[in-house]
Amino acid sequence: MSAQRKRSSVRSRPGNRPGETIRVLISRARVRQRVRQMAGQIRRDFPTDTLHLIGVLKGSVLFLADLARELGGEVSFDFLSVSSYGKGTNSTGEVKLIKDLDVSIEGRTVLVVEDILDTGLTLKYLLRLFEERQPKHLRVVVLLDKSERRIADVRADYTGFTIPNEFVVGYGLDFDERYRNLADVCVLRFAQGSAKK
Numbered sequence: 001m002s003a004q005r006k007r008s009s010v011r012s013r014p015g016n017r018p019g020e021t022i023r024v025l026i027s028r029a030r031v032r033q034r035v036r037q038m039a040g041q042i043r044r045d046f047p048t049d050t051l052h053l054i055g056v057l058k059g060s061v062l063f064l065a066d067l068a069r070e071l072g073g074e075v076s077f078d079f080l081s082v083s084s085y086g087k088g089t090n091s092t093g094e095v096k097l098i099k100d101l102d103v104s105i106e107g108r109t110v111l112v113v114e115d116i117l118d119t120g121l122t123l124k125y126l127l128r129l130f131e132e133r134q135p136k137h138l139r140v141v142v143l144l145d146k147s148e149r150r151i152a153d154v155r156a157d158y159t160g161f162t163i164p165n166e167f168v169v170g171y172g173l174d175f176d177e178r179y180r181n182l183a184d185v186c187v188l189r190f191a192q193g194s195a196k197k
């Protein structure tokens with residue numbers, strides 16, 4: 001890692017609101033390189049299949065868009081929406097389907113594309129839902145894995161980065177709908193006494 005990259009990855013800067021600071025955890029360049037590697041690995045595993053990408057809204061959108069462009073071959077998309085987090089930084093543990101898929105996944109090679117695997121409760125719910133619908137193959141690709149937070153017994157088939165137990169934003173991930181547009185994956189910290197919803 002170059003000195004300049006090292007410096008930029010430890011520098012904290014103010015967030016959007018007073019009391020919030022963000023620090024780059026994974027730079028956009030590292031994300032880009034890893035997404036390319038993962039796409040290569042997935043294509044090698046399924047060289048001729050049409051890959052049906054299922055994005056979990058909204059956090060996975062940027063990751064899915066980049067992954068899809070790196071995959072090559074035939075790719076289709078669908079999206080669904082679940083709620084597992086409220087406005088704060090801790091999961092309620094409850095998963096609810098807000099928007100179902102538009103098309104059937106029966107007989108398709110399905111890749112569930114998730115931004116982050118935390119407790120694993122969302123993924124467990126989704127896998128149970130999708131397995132009943134009889135896809136040809138069902139695989140999971142996550143950009144980030146906070147493995148030490150896992151509650152449910154699930155794992156991804158393809159993982160971008162294993163990260164420490166920190167609340168992260170950027171590259172699609174939000175806090176209270178903010179920070180999704182950051183190009184880097186950043187740690188969000190709250191100053192003591194600042195209102196953390």
Ligand code: IMP
Pocket residue numbers: 056059084085091114115116117118119120121122123166167168169173174175
């Ligand atoms: P799980 O069900 O606990 O694995 O949580 C999965 C979902 O929680 C992810 O798809 C995210 O939407 C959200 N989430 C978990 N950790 C973070 C984080 O550090 N930042 C932003 N969202 C997170």
